[in-house]
Amino acid sequence: MLLYKINEEGFLQFGEEIFVSDNATIPDGYTDISLPTDLNGNQLPFYKPKLVENKWIEGETAEERADREAQQLLESLKPSPEELADAELEIKLITILSELGVIQ
Structure with a gap:
């Protein structure tokens, strides 16, 4: 399972993803919520992804x-x-x- 590292404000920390076994406990500061994709499976182009209430949003002001x-x-x-x-x-x-x- 791919885990995404997020900071205290919920922003994705690019390049700090980790893989763990499917039954592993998710460490603090990580999430298993995948970044959103379009219908073809292409990741949506967020410049500053932010996790808010278990949903990725554009965090760029x-x-x-x-x-x-x-x-x-x-x-x-x-x-x-x-x-x-x-x-x-x-x-x-x-x-x-x-x-x-x-x-x-």
Whole structure:
């Protein structure tokens, strides 16, 4: 049986799951309540799972969500290493063409 570790506030402690035999006693700070899944068995995408009254809910606050989404947006706007290399090459080509008088 898979057990999920939760802290005092009920938040899932990622990476601290343990397996025990089906007849084992569940240790304090753990639960055997599985994270919810969709109809295909895929785990629902909670960012901060929290166990409340034996039910998993999204524990991420609106402020935390806004911060996470803003950070994701900033990360998506950063150019990739390939894009940076392409830009550097384009700048070099423009500089050379400008020095040769091909472009102004």
